[in-house]
Amino acid sequence: MLGGMQDWPLLVWKLIDHASANHGSREIVSLTCEGTEHRTNWREVRSRAMNVAEALTGLGVGTGDRVATLAWNTHRHVECWYGISGMGAVAHTVNPRLFEDQIVYILNHAGDRVLFFDLTFASLVEAIAPRLETVEHFIAMTGEAHMPTGGRLSLICYETLIAETSGDFSWVQVEETAPAGLCYTSGTTGNPKGVLYTHRSNVLHTLGGISKDALGLGSADTVLPVVPMYHANAWGVPYATAAVGAKLVMAGPHFDPETLQRMILKEGVTMTAAVPTVWLALLQYLERTGKDLGELERVVIGGSACPRSMIVDFKKKYDVEVFHAWGMTEMSPLGTVGTLSASALGMDEDAQFDLKTKQGRAIFGVDMKIADDDGRDLPRDGKAFGHLLVRGPWIAGQYFGGDGGVILDEEGWFDTGDVATIDSEGYMQITDRSKDVIKSGGEWISSIELENEAVGAPGVAEAAVIGLPHPKWDERPLLIVVPREGAHPTKEEILHHLEGRIAKWWMPDDVVFVDEIPHTATGKIQKTALREAFADYRLPGARAA
Amino acid sequence: MLGGMQDWPLLVWKLIDHASANHGSREIVSLTCEGTEHRTNWREVRSRAMNVAEALTGLGVGTGDRVATLAWNTHRHVECWYGISGMGAVAHTVNPRLFEDQIVYILNHAGDRVLFFDLTFASLVEAIAPRLETVEHFIAMTGEAHMPTGGRLSLICYETLIAETSGDFSWVQVEETAPAGLCYTSGTTGNPKGVLYTHRSNVLHTLGGISKDALGLGSADTVLPVVPMYHANAWGVPYATAAVGAKLVMAGPHFDPETLQRMILKEGVTMTAAVPTVWLALLQYLERTGKDLGELERVVIGGSACPRSMIVDFKKKYDVEVFHAWGMTEMSPLGTVGTLSASALGMDEDAQFDLKTKQGRAIFGVDMKIADDDGRDLPRDGKAFGHLLVRGPWIAGQYFGGDGGVILDEEGWFDTGDVATIDSEGYMQITDRSKDVIKSGGEWISSIELENEAVGAPGVAEAAVIGLPHPKWDERPLLIVVPREGAHPTKEEILHHLEGRIAKWWMPDDVVFVDEIPHTATGKIQKTALREAFADYRLPGARAA
Ligand SMILES: Nc1ncnc2c1ncn2[C@@H]1O[C@H](COP(=O)(O)OP(=O)(O)OP(=O)(O)O)[C@@H](O)[C@H]1O
Ligand SMILES: Nc1ncnc2c1ncn2[C@@H]1O[C@H](COP(=O)(O)OP(=O)(O)OP(=O)(O)O)[C@@H](O)[C@H]1O
Ligand SMILES: [Mg+2]
Ligand SMILES: [Mg+2]
The missing domain is CATH 3.30.300.30 (ANL, C-terminal domain)
Structure with missing residues (x-):
């Protein structure tokens, strides 16, 4: 049939192009490993990301190659992220808090050809380098003044690499189903497994994630993702903030409550996200010091179950709304978010807190059901609990390298390994991991x-x-x-x-x-x-x- | 490379499946042509949409066939919409306010095989039927009690058709690039041109449209799209409300300020959308009667330029935020929305009103630039004005039937026919149509x-x-x-x-x-x-x- 829409592949560099063109002067503030506070914006970060892409091309990295980072949340990490996938390679964010053996295993398993690392990890990199089978280039994410010395490895200086590019580069046009990112699961129940994200899955996850009942982001927001980029893509925040042109605040190597509280106040953070343990420490710190959370409106909490008392404390003491979220590395990671339904808005506070303790409702793009041990569907009555199965465009169809073999059933459902209830309004509650x-x-x-x-x-x-x-x-x-x-x-x-x-x-x-x-x-x-x-x-x- | 994401085509029936599963009891309220107020919900509407799909299959409609509607905004129209595209056919919403000759031209041009129509248009349909070259079935969107009598045409009764289905039907799996909808432009500058939407373009438009700085919808919202489904898909509202599970209020054949104000109050409407002339009448009515707008938070205004005074009136008199939006039938239709940037939030009210008078910033998914008569890019300085060009996944690549030939330039840009400025913060302002x-x-x-x-x-x-x-x-x-x-x-x-x-x-x-x-x-x-x-x-x- 004649007619139809334009062919416009969903590629992740379009997110940062959008931010640069429409929200170019919106800030990105980072605490760096050198101890400075660095202020830049989407326009600059995009242009430097392009420099990274050009430099990688110069180093011989090609389409589909894996390029790893061992880094905290900073503007440089964002530049690497967009730069790597923008030249057709795969941005692999490695969790530096894993055991050395696990890190070595993951880098070799991924076959990373280049490794970007923050100064914090200079000696770690020295130590593991001899065991890395595929890494050809080690890039220290700093300027010449701070380059590590005394090591055996030949290192490339990030700022010099960028400075030496011509600036004459265009993003690479790949298929939208081409890989863009790689992240390993947390290894809570066994060995970490690699999840290979595509450009398409990342862009769709971003669009689903920014919506009002998910992260709820607009250009006027200021977002501090405490959750690191190596933990399931910082839950998509560096993509989501680009898509809407929000201000991004990155705490670098800092996770302590004092720094977080200071940054929240100073930068006017409206939204932040992390696992419960981070907030446990923050709430205790606030209690102790009598400090507050400034303009903060929302905290997204996930990764583990958020206790009800935490939701209550945030609301009653600091007037901050907790969005309890559930997801997995295999889900990019967002699956459900616990915003209140229209009917819940009429409930009393206690009932609302009860509801918010559930992990929430599926975002559009996430099909969800529960089934018993024999694979029979269970009712959505809020009582029956069973294996939680999911399906969707930003959910893994296979682990990297084919590990674990076939992971979808005949109808395409992926077993999350979680056990849950779902109620008639669609609220899901995790009762356990099936292994626990x-x-x-x-x-x-x-x-x-x-x-x-x-x-x-x-x-x-x-x-x-x-x-x-x-x-x-x-x-x-x-x-x-x-x-x-x-x-x-x-x-x-x-x-x-x-x-x-x-x-x-x-x-x-x-x-x-x-x-x-x-x-x-x-x-x-x-x-x-x-x-x-x-x-x-x-x-x-x-x-x- | 082994690994990667699930294959989950973007199909429009997934929107209503999502609404049904997660927001099933969220209401859809319609004023019908029979004069009643009908209350239903997403679960019921989805199930009846499936009945429509089954019935159409029974009538011999196949994949890619066009099925037309001549109808107001009601739950039945939503059912037809999802039902038609859910069985692989193309939902063609025809503007009943066009001249008879134009309607005949459009129905023949589209090659519609079935025509659903509201009672309002019974005699219109009788009158034009002899000139319709492709329509085989005429379906009156009502129950037996209200079936039109005395005409020559053999009519099918909508409610009977639905009642006689087995209920044993599944949505049809088509490619996401298959056509799902068809809408003709308004014919302001010439003959209306057909725009063929795909499943993919509609779903992506929905995801872009629900975001905070566009329509900004969540499940707690109650939305009254005054803009009709035949005017550029009611700006995507029947898709967007399904994606987030919002309550939908449909005013049927009513556009008068009295009915609109009453529905806004009674149903607790938080968001509504229409062209400026509708609001002109409403504001005059409110002034005259001293009535107010209840819980209404936002009005999306587009289709023509929204005058500054209207934005000021809504805000100062009724505390309602105007989102000035620009779009085209060729753009599904959303292109830009005029929400305030972070820096604008610090401005005084007058400066904010000035900014809100502009047509706003591009949503992610819409690339935008201005060029002079010779196709040279013009600066984003808020002063230079030129032809506005756009690119994106929900923008037409061709008119239906190939009308008008090639409509994209070599780099894929579509000339909107509008003349505009763009400033350094990305705000676009329409200064004119190039023909005006x-x-x-x-x-x-x-x-x-x-x-x-x-x-x-x-x-x-x-x-x-x-x-x-x-x-x-x-x-x-x-x-x-x-x-x-x-x-x-x-x-x-x-x-x-x-x-x-x-x-x-x-x-x-x-x-x-x-x-x-x-x-x-x-x-x-x-x-x-x-x-x-x-x-x-x-x-x-x-x-x-
Ligand atoms: N809000 C939450 N409440 C309860 N559990 C959660 C929540 N969010 C995430 N989880 C748990 O975290 C899991 C996903 O975590 P992640 O992908 O980081 O790796 P992991 O499952 O911990 O590690 P591995 O898969 O390697 O054993 C979910 O399957 C679930 O068990
Ligand atoms: N907010 C707005 N301000 C100014 N003009 C607008 C606005 N929104 C839409 N428009 C105008 O409406 C046009 C799109 O309208 P639509 O698709 O309904 O058909 P039309 O352009 O009026 O008719 P035709 O293309 O058949 O001549 C835009 O190209 C623009 O000229
Ligand atoms: Mg896991
Ligand atoms: Mg036009």
Whole structure:
């Protein structure tokens, strides 16, 4: 049929071109590894990203090649990101907080040909370089004045590399289904797996992500993604802010509450995003110092379940709205966001907090359902829980390198490995990871719900629940608690707090107190480590038996 | 390379599937042609849309066939829309306000095989049926009780057709680049031209359109698109509201201010959209009656330039934010929206109103530039004006049937036929249509700017400016004014009002008063008709010569 629309492939460099043309002077503020505060804007960052692209071409990098970064959130990292994918290569953001062995494994597995790194990681890079099988160039993301010295590696200076380009370069036109980015999962349940994003998936994820009920971003927003670019693309923020021309604030190597609070105030941050542990520290800091959050309107919290008490604190003490979000590296990562439905707007505050504790509703672009062990669909009644399956244009169809083989069922559904309920209004609630589920007497106990309630108990800073073997019930829950600074909660007080808040038969069989709960490199509770640590622990009832 | 994202084609039925699954009970309220107020929701409308799809399949309609509607905004129209494209056919919304000859031309040109029509148009359909070359089935969008009688045509009853389906149907999987919709331009400057939308273009337009700085929609919004579905897809609202699960309010055959105000109040409308003439009437009605706009937050105004005074009135009198938008049928239609930039938020109110009078900034997905007569790019300085060119995934690459031949230049740019400036912050302002530009002494005078200023003069309800021949200057502006009810502005008063507000040499050579200015079927000033009507008019200076 004659007629139809223009052919305009969805390519990620169009995001930064848009920002540069329409919001060119909107700022990007970064705390750098050199200790400075660097102020630039979308126009400059785009032009320097193009320089990066030109330089990489000069180094012989070609379409589809992987180029890695070991870097904090800064303007330079954004430049690398757009520069790498803008010349047709794949921007691979590596989590520097992983163990050395994991980093080496990931870089070799990805086959990265170039490695950009922040000064923080200079000695790490020296140390692992001999084991890297494919990296040909090491680029230190700094100027000549700060170049690391004394190492054995021959390093390229980022600023010099950029300065030596001609500026005569155009973005590379690839197919929209060509790869643009690569990120590995957090390794919470096993070895990290590589997820290869395409230009198309990133652009669609961006469009879905900026909408009012997701990140809700406009050009007047100022966004501080505390979540690092190596953790599932900083949840898409460096793309989303470009798409709308928002101001971007990057805290570099800083995750401490003092710096975050200062940047939020000074730069007029309206929206920020990170995992719960970051906010736990921030809220405690604010309490201690009596400081506030300035113009901050919204905090997106995900990566692990956000406890209800955190949502309440943000709202009641600082008038900040929590958007509880759920996602996965395999989902680019956004899946659901917990904004309030129209009917919920009429509810009382407590009911609203309950609802906001759920992980929220699917964004358009995310099909979602729950199924039982035999693959039968379960009802959306808010009660039935089962395996959470998803489908959509920004969800992985395969792991990088084909790891794990076929990951979609016949109808194209991807099993998230999470267990959830969905209610009739579409609100999804994660009850557990399927690997963490506690099976007691043939029924499932939700460790996440227990943790959420326990964290609300007086004197509790953090809580984790794992299942331990039990002769009668197969498994029973053990509650592991980190007390708040200076507090001394008792087992009895905590169990008493849980009474009435959870089903009777969910009551933990024991409570133990620890100084610290182990976290993964992306700030999640490491249940595998906890299960190992408590492998020899015997629950009271189990002892008796 | 192994890895990558799922294959999830962008198909428009996924929008309503999303709404049904996640916002199923969110309401759709319609005023029907039968005079009732009908309340339904996304779940029901989706299921009935599937019935429509099944019924059309039964009638022998196939993939790519065109199916027309002659209908107001109602739930049934939404059902047809999704039903038609959901079974692989093309939903062609025909403007019933066109002249009979134009309607016949368009239906034949499109080759529509089925025609859905509202009761309002029963006799129109009877009258034109003999001249329709391709329509095989006529479906009256009503129940048996209201079926038109006495005509010669054999009609199908919509509700019966739906009732007789089995309900056993699945949406058809087509390529995302398959056609989904068809709409003809308004015919302001010549014959209406057909624009064939694809599933992909509609979905991408929806994602771009819902963002905060465009329509800014979330599930808690209640939207009344006064703009009809036959006018550039009601600016995408029936897609956008499905994508976010907003409540949809449809005024059916009603465009009068009394009904609109009543619905806005009663249904708690937060956002509405229409052309300036609709709001002109509404504002006058509010003034007269002292009524207000309830919870209304935003009005999207486009299709013609929105005068500054309208933006000021909405804000100062009713605390309603005007989003001035520019678009074209060829653009699905959204191109730019005039939300305030971060820097503008710090300006005083007057400066903000000035900025909001511009047509706004491009949404991501719309590339935009201005060029001179020789195709050379003009600067983004807010002063230089030239032909406005656009590129993007929801912009036509060709007219339906290939009409007009090649419409893109070598780099893929589409000439909008509009003349505009763009400033350094990306704000675009339409100064004219290239066909309406007044060329005086070799320089261009903006008729739109003159009109905008004239409408702000006391006693002026509406204003149009056309160029008339002049012996010395080639062309000079004539200002045509419709006085407000009961007002008697004079030529001197109006010209005095313009002094200082416009360049001296732009001052109209004459002012004439008329009872009415002719409008097109989509509510635009019909300059071709005005130029005809005033063809023999001699300007004062021209008379002397
Ligand atoms: N809001 C949330 N509430 C509860 N859990 C969440 C939330 N957001 C994310 N998660 C958990 O995080 C997972 C995704 O995390 P990520 O992709 O960073 O890697 P990971 O699953 O932790 O690691 P790996 O897949 O390597 O074991 C989800 O599958 C879910 O279990
Ligand atoms: N906010 C606005 N300000 C000024 N003009 C506008 C605005 N919005 C739309 N327009 C005008 O409307 C045009 C698009 O209108 P539409 O697609 O309905 O058909 P038309 O251009 O009026 O008719 P035809 O193309 O058949 O002559 C734009 O090209 C522009 O001239
Ligand atoms: Mg995982
Ligand atoms: Mg036109």
